[in-house]
Amino acid sequence: MLFNVPQFIDIEDRIVGPFTAKQLGWLALGGVILLVLFNLLDTSAFAIACIIVGIIFGALAFYRPYNVSLISFIGSSISFIFRPRMYIWKRAAENDVPVRKTAKNKPRLLKKKELNSQKIEEISKILDLK
Secondary structure, eight states: OOOOOOOOTTSOOEEETTEEHHHHHHHHHHHHHHHHHHHHSOHHHHHHHHHHHHHHHHHHHHOOGGGSOHHHHHHHHHHHHHSOOOOOOOOOOTTOOOEEEOTTSOEEEOOOOOOOHHHHHHHHHHHHHO
């Protein structure tokens, strides 16, 4: 029995022309803010506000850093800044040798164990017998 598997499920549907619903929402919100500012400001101040609001809402609608929406990117950045840091494990360099303190509080270097093919064969024989 064959089943149709949906493809391209991560691509948003286009609502009006090349715009998605989120893009239309951001552009509409920018338009509403510009309408309010048009009624509150004089012409020169409105022109400056128009450029600023257009850049902000244009970026929110169309700019996708690291292939995520800008609002998600900003939210993740803010949560990263205020989230407590947790360091679980850090890999040590390969040349680092652990130091163990003896009873006399003198540090002594531990020797690295080396395995050769003969020791590996002995270990495999022991494991095969059990």
